[in-house]
Amino acid sequence: MRTHRRALFVLAVVLLLGSCSVFTESEEPTTPPPEKERLVVGVGNAVETAPLRLGVSEGLFRRGGLDVELTELTEDDDPLAMLAKEEVDVVFADDVTLFRAAAEGTELSLQGEAYVAGTGSMALVTLPDSAYTDPGKLPAPRIAVPARDGLGTLTARSALKAAGVDPNKITFQVIPFDGMVEALRSGQVDAAWMVEPYLTTAQMEHGARVLADCAHGATESFPMSAYATTEQFNEANPRTLALFRELLAKTQQKGSDRGAVRRALPEIADLDDVTASLVSLGSYPQAVHVERLQRVADLMQGAGLLSERLDAASLVPKGELP
Known part of the structure; x- marks a missing residue:
C-alpha cells in the first residue's frame, strides 16, 4: 500500500513538472524573422543622408539584425x-519628387523622413559681381534648378513670391549643381538654387552670395527628403521594413550631434575640413510627422505642381501614423 502511494506521488510530480515545462515554453513565443536579411538602399545627397551612412558604417543596422547595402545615386x-x-x-528622394509621383499613381510607402531644412541649408545664390542683389529686383528672373518641378522649383517660387515676384514670370533652367556656377558666370541664369554642401562650396571657392534663404517664411523648417519603397514591397516585407524603420530612427539620432555629422562630411561628401565645418545643417527626424509632410503637399498644390490635394498620411505605413 505504501509502495502504491509512493508511485502515485512520483507520477504526480512528473506530470506537474511536465505541465510546467509546457507552460514555460508557451510563455516564450518566438518572433518571426524579417522576410529579408539584406536591404539595398539608394542614397543621394551626403548631408541629408549622413546619419544613415554613419549607422551603416558603424554597424548599427548589422547589430540590429539587418544587412543594409548602400547604392550611390547620381544627379542623373x-x-x-x-x-x-x-x-x-x-x-532616398526629395519629398516633392515622391509626392508628385504618388499623385500620378505610383504606389509608394514612406519609410521615414530623411531631412528637414534649417536656416541657410537651401538658398538662391548669385556671384559677387552680380547686379541681382535683391530677390524682388528682377520681375522675370532666370533660376537654375537641378530638376524640373522639384524641390528647388517649389521653394524658389515661394521665396521669390514673398519678395513680390510673380511666380508665373520665373523661368527655371535645369542645370546640375556642378554646372551652376558656370551658368551664373556666363549669364545663362540670374540666380541658382543650391543645397548643402554645394552651397557652402560655392561660397568658399567662388565667393557666392545668398540672394534669398529658401528655408524661410512659408518654407521654414521645411521637409526636404525621405526614404521610400513601393507599396508592393512594403506589403511583401512588413517585418523587414518595420525593423528598418526601427533602426533608422536610432541612426537618425546621430544627426542631433552636429559635430559628429561635420566630422564625417570630409569622408562621405568629399569636403575639406574647413568647408565641412561651415556647412549649414538642418535636422534629421526620428519619426514621420504627417502634419509636417502635409505642408509640402499643400504648397505643391498651391503652386500648381499638384492638380488635387494629396493626403500625406496615405503614404505612411499605418503602424507609423501618430
Missing part, C-alpha cells in the same frame, strides 16, 4: 525608376 539617376526596376529596395 531616377530614384523612382530604380525602385520600379527593383535595382534598390528603398530609395
Whole structure:
C-alpha cells in the first residue's frame, strides 16, 4: 500500500513538472524573422543622408539584425525608376519628387523622413559681381534648378513670391549643381538654387552670395527628403521594413550631434575640413510627422505642381501614423 502511494506521488510530480515545462515554453513565443536579411538602399545627397551612412558604417543596422547595402545615386539617376526596376529596395528622394509621383499613381510607402531644412541649408545664390542683389529686383528672373518641378522649383517660387515676384514670370533652367556656377558666370541664369554642401562650396571657392534663404517664411523648417519603397514591397516585407524603420530612427539620432555629422562630411561628401565645418545643417527626424509632410503637399498644390490635394498620411505605413 505504501509502495502504491509512493508511485502515485512520483507520477504526480512528473506530470506537474511536465505541465510546467509546457507552460514555460508557451510563455516564450518566438518572433518571426524579417522576410529579408539584406536591404539595398539608394542614397543621394551626403548631408541629408549622413546619419544613415554613419549607422551603416558603424554597424548599427548589422547589430540590429539587418544587412543594409548602400547604392550611390547620381544627379542623373531616377530614384523612382530604380525602385520600379527593383535595382534598390528603398530609395532616398526629395519629398516633392515622391509626392508628385504618388499623385500620378505610383504606389509608394514612406519609410521615414530623411531631412528637414534649417536656416541657410537651401538658398538662391548669385556671384559677387552680380547686379541681382535683391530677390524682388528682377520681375522675370532666370533660376537654375537641378530638376524640373522639384524641390528647388517649389521653394524658389515661394521665396521669390514673398519678395513680390510673380511666380508665373520665373523661368527655371535645369542645370546640375556642378554646372551652376558656370551658368551664373556666363549669364545663362540670374540666380541658382543650391543645397548643402554645394552651397557652402560655392561660397568658399567662388565667393557666392545668398540672394534669398529658401528655408524661410512659408518654407521654414521645411521637409526636404525621405526614404521610400513601393507599396508592393512594403506589403511583401512588413517585418523587414518595420525593423528598418526601427533602426533608422536610432541612426537618425546621430544627426542631433552636429559635430559628429561635420566630422564625417570630409569622408562621405568629399569636403575639406574647413568647408565641412561651415556647412549649414538642418535636422534629421526620428519619426514621420504627417502634419509636417502635409505642408509640402499643400504648397505643391498651391503652386500648381499638384492638380488635387494629396493626403500625406496615405503614404505612411499605418503602424507609423501618430
